[in-house]
Amino acid sequence: MKKGESTMTEIKFERAAALKAKPQDESKLGFGSIFTDYMFVMEYTEGRGWHDPVIKPYGPLPLDPSAMCLHYGQEVFEGMKAYRAADGRILLFRPEENFKRLNTSCERLCIPKVDEAFCLKALEQLVEIERDWVPHIPDASLYIRPFIIATEGKLGVHASNSYYYVVVLSPSGPYYAAGLDPVKIYVEKSYVRAVRGGMGFAKTGGNYAASLKAQEEASEQKYAQVLWLDGVERRYIEEVGAMNIFFVIGDEVVTPALQGSILPGITRKSALELMASWGLTVSERRLAIDEVAEAYDKGLLKECFGTGTAAVVSPVGELKWGDKVMEIGGGQIGPVSQRLYDTLTGIQWGKVEGPAGWSVEVCK
């Protein structure tokens, strides 16, 4: 499908025989476990390109047991949300950024790119159909998961010649059940998430698969997530389990620079842009874990927080590095974290006017 060719009218709609009951208690949604009535599916065939876009009832994908995604991890995904504003509008937050990143991931994984504008239109159409599924209570939203999987049924290791692009929707509560309470993070010393030259900057299965073991071990020790260090020197901070990470050191807000092994978060980017617009000193640079420890010892480590679509802003209250336990912010949420959280969620839920183009209205 060439750019510009696509129109919404091309999307077929297969109506469900019956609709599911909506969740009765939105305070118990959890994350990513309930799915709406419909999904969007589009196929790719070599020589034909992306074709046959359809909105159809959510249901199993029949995959050949030899489909490449099941063996060689050729799969990419995105994560975004639809928010219900107080006046009933359904809003997306910088969705173009997600489709742009999806294509960056596609390129690394040798997956054919999608038409970003068409995918956004298709998403808007799907969300509009499912608008009643967008939660009504504060901090809950409709989580959106676009993903692409390799479907060719062959066992030779090469890029697939066929794919599914699928979008599923899941009404979800806040990602962390504990809400904005500061989380405990532990600096991972044994496992590495990704290394430069690998695929750490892409949103692809393998990066998450690599993280499961460390996450399990952290959970056993009652830590919420792990903080990843770089795979080469095992010294420079990269990111947290499902988030990018920021530190307020003295008057500087620091986050690790993107250099290939770190996911380029859209919340990260938005946080950087907002903080710069507030006149804060914001740096994207190399940041060693020992620099953080030194700042802590000098009383300069004022705040630490993660950013991500799921959690938005997640304050870190404890950072454990070997035997060293750093308690940050005295169990409270720091002023920068709080302002960012309020501003970002304010824009997302349509309460605050954000920079031009950040908020995209799907329907009223």
Add this chain to the structure above:
Amino acid sequence: MKKGESTMTEIKFERAAALKAKPQDESKLGFGSIFTDYMFVMEYTEGRGWHDPVIKPYGPLPLDPSAMCLHYGQEVFEGMKAYRAADGRILLFRPEENFKRLNTSCERLCIPKVDEAFCLKALEQLVEIERDWVPHIPDASLYIRPFIIATEGKLGVHASNSYYYVVVLSPSGPYYAAGLDPVKIYVEKSYVRAVRGGMGFAKTGGNYAASLKAQEEASEQKYAQVLWLDGVERRYIEEVGAMNIFFVIGDEVVTPALQGSILPGITRKSALELMASWGLTVSERRLAIDEVAEAYDKGLLKECFGTGTAAVVSPVGELKWGDKVMEIGGGQIGPVSQRLYDTLTGIQWGKVEGPAGWSVEVCK
């Protein structure tokens, strides 16, 4: 399913309504693109363990669009072969090693382990049913692909609570169409396959996903595979695309030591054991690419070959490192490579008596 509980009689058999036509021309099988009539499937459910083993017609697996394997790459696999001996026996080569490695992969990927003895029995039963699919011509075999995929339909990043273990069979010709002709390999400088602390030693999708881009770029330059260097110093040799790698330098046969980022190949292990038994000086150690280049300049680089289930032994005729092109063996197969190939394939096809236990007879 606890060890010892399982018996072959537990495996249900669902007969296919009609069988497929067998390939008429076995010289045109290719690799991993034709599948037999049946597959083995077993499910895992938290609290129940592995259950409901069944041999049923090869066909689509219905997967929830949110199945974790499609998003977070929680998937592992194995590769092995069944060989037809001249006297009609169907043989496996060290299959216990594959199931042992499958469990090593499972552990890294937080997947519940399988009962290795039961899986071997189930495989033997499946191969016996499909014995007519084992090719008859030289160098062709029945490729066996056991794999495990995470099936829980949830989008939170954590280990799945349900899985499929599946075995599919594919009659296949030699992996490299060019046969034992020496291949051209290129030393990868930009991309990294895996790093220590990652999951390079596990047979899991993400490692292969990470390799696709480098492989594509190598193919564009008419190279068969890439040679991976370590992700930390970008200097030490790790492995080749789908194989482990060996160098004959002077009187020493060297292969990189296993240290977490390299796949512990069963052909690699077998080659090491065979060469040691022949009285060759065999080393598993760190090997820098500049040491190889230096040996080449001194005329000491006698042979280079890859080992793997698919190719068995694959001589490398050209190794390109930046601008330096090393021509090895003058387009011929070296004596060590040839002896290894003859011995390994001899054992696999039942022509040569191998060490005790290497050859497992499935049926006559």
